[in-house]
Amino acid sequence: MTALPDALETIRGDFHALEERDRLQLLLEFSNELPELPERYRDHPDLFERVVECQSPVYIFVEVTSGDVHVHATAPAEAPTTRGFASILAQGLDGLSADEVLAVPDDFPLDLGLTRVVSPLRMRGMVAMLGRIKRQVTEKRTPAPATSH
Amino acid sequence: MSIGHDPAPKFAEYAHPDRLVSTEWLAEHLGEDGLVVVESNEDVLLYETGHIPGAVKLDWHTELNDPVVRDFVDGARFASLLGSKGISRDSTVVIYGDKSNWWAAYALWVFTLFGHEDVRLLDGGRDKWIAEGRELTTEVPAVTPVDYPVVERDDSRIRAYKEDVLAHFGKPLIDVRSPEEYTGERTTMPAYPEEGALRGGHIPTAVSVPWARAAAEDGTFKPAHELDALYREQAGIQDADDVIAYCRIGERSSHSWFVLKYLLGIENVRNYDGSWTEWGSAVRVPIVTGSEPGEAPTSR
Numbered sequence: 001m002t003a004l005p006d007a008l009e010t011i012r013g014d015f016h017a018l019e020e021r022d023r024l025q026l027l028l029e030f031s032n033e034l035p036e037l038p039e040r041y042r043d044h045p046d047l048f049e050r051v052v053e054c055q056s057p058v059y060i061f062v063e064v065t066s067g068d069v070h071v072h073a074t075a076p077a078e079a080p081t082t083r084g085f086a087s088i089l090a091q092g093l094d095g096l097s098a099d100e101v102l103a104v105p106d107d108f109p110l111d112l113g114l115t116r117v118v119s120p121l122r123m124r125g126m127v128a129m130l131g132r133i134k135r136q137v138t139e140k141r142t143p144a145p146a147t148s149h
Numbered sequence: 150m151s152i153g154h155d156p157a158p159k160f161a162e163y164a165h166p167d168r169l170v171s172t173e174w175l176a177e178h179l180g181e182d183g184l185v186v187v188e189s190n191e192d193v194l195l196y197e198t199g200h201i202p203g204a205v206k207l208d209w210h211t212e213l214n215d216p217v218v219r220d221f222v223d224g225a226r227f228a229s230l231l232g233s234k235g236i237s238r239d240s241t242v243v244i245y246g247d248k249s250n251w252w253a254a255y256a257l258w259v260f261t262l263f264g265h266e267d268v269r270l271l272d273g274g275r276d277k278w279i280a281e282g283r284e285l286t287t288e289v290p291a292v293t294p295v296d297y298p299v300v301e302r303d304d305s306r307i308r309a310y311k312e313d314v315l316a317h318f319g320k321p322l323i324d325v326r327s328p329e330e331y332t333g334e335r336t337t338m339p340a341y342p343e344e345g346a347l348r349g350g351h352i353p354t355a356v357s358v359p360w361a362r363a364a365a366e367d368g369t370f371k372p373a374h375e376l377d378a379l380y381r382e383q384a385g386i387q388d389a390d391d392v393i394a395y396c397r398i399g400e401r402s403s404h405s406w407f408v409l410k411y412l413l414g415i416e417n418v419r420n421y422d423g424s425w426t427e428w429g430s431a432v433r434v435p436i437v438t439g440s441e442p443g444e445a446p447t448s449r
Contacts, residue, residue: 028197056192078247080194118193119210 005100008092015113024117031084037074051129056082062136069093069101071133085126098141102134151267152184152241162373164414169272170243172281179203185240189256190247199285205234209252213259224301227263232297245271249368254403258420262302273369309393309419311427318445321386322355323394325405331357333438346429350438354445358384360401363408376412388415395421
């Protein structure tokens with residue numbers, strides 16, 4: 001099995017170090033830490049993709065700049081679980097190379113130790129979020145060939 | 150001990166006014182002996198971000214469902230769950246939640262399967278409480294566990310299984326999902342995850358009355374005369390009917406079940422909680438696609 005990138009491994013370890021019931025509190029901390037969108041993206045809803053598998057409206061946008069991946073996400077305060085999922089992925093994947101992101105196991109969310117306290121059905125939203133991030137990385141890693149006019 | 154009912158004139162028009170309380174009433178009665186306020190949400194973390202002072206959290210997914218069988222917990226687990234939340238058999242329980250009280254209504258329905266007598270919904274739920282600027286806290290109340298008796302669940306009166314539905318053709322069936330789910334265009338609510346039904350459509354003869362038509366903009370229940378028009382006049386439900394309601398997993402149909410049973414006073418209403426995630430995948434059961442209810446299947 002491929003080793004997880006350091007940041008994701010740390011997050012995974014932090015969850016597992018806690019008693020199950022305390023893991024929700026950590027997820028809430030992640031939820032509160034979801035960064036605001038950078039100014040330049042705030043008025044560009046067109047750039048964002050909705051994660052329809054999540055029960056609450058959450059939108060993601062992946063940037064690959066100089067080979068580094070950055071994940072931006074926005075979700076309402078009334079959806080703290082979804083915000084928490086997005087925040088874990090945004091923080092855990094930030095600055096990785098495209099190859100490193102694509103090597104993250106698709107079912108990494110199920111390995112966080114949250115499935116019992118959050119419920120398997122809800123965790124599926126996070127698996128879908130990771131899937132969409134990886135798809136955007138694949139699309140954006142090589143710039144589209146310039147169209148000739 | 151039971152606490153008096155909310156005398157709000159709006160509730161007096163309903164068949165069972167004692168099943169609802171207003172935000173005003175709750176604010177006045179918070180902290181009273183014998184009252185336990187329970188928050189039950191779709192989002193499992195929402196309670197932690199702030200809740201009504203003194204409210205305890207109940208999660209439908211992780212606490213009311215049996216972890217192994219697709220079923221609700223049994224009498225022993227329910228007793229230990231409620232006892233751990235400080236709820237006695239004679240407590241007045243007021244449940245509220247997000248999403249116009251879907252999950253609150255689901256929890257109330259499960260409480261009713263166990264025959265908990267005094268269980269009510271907060272009209273308008275969490276959103277209305279917050280919209281009115283009422284107090285929230287992140288402080289989790291220190292609960293003194295109490296004894297709740299082990300009562301076996303009675304599934305015979307308000308719960309329907311797939312077999313009951315198959316034997317029900319000819320009597321009213323209400324599909325409370327969105328029109329897109331009813332016609333078969335999709336198997337889940339718009340903007341919701343695909344939850345594994347193999348086919349899209351509805352149960353033959355079911356009429357479509359989306360749950361949301363019973364809710365006002367602010368998440369409160371519509372007044373009695375509007376509910377009458379919706380279910381009695383338009384959907385043709387009569388007081389003596391034996392009605393089954395369903396949705397996708399039973400949460401939205403709990404909302405409609407509550408409306409039919411307690412607000413309109415239809416005595417025999419059951420919630421088919423297997424709902425579309427069971428029916429839409431079951432072997433050898435008929436479905437109908439499109440906007441018409443369709444014919445009852447002939448038995449084979």
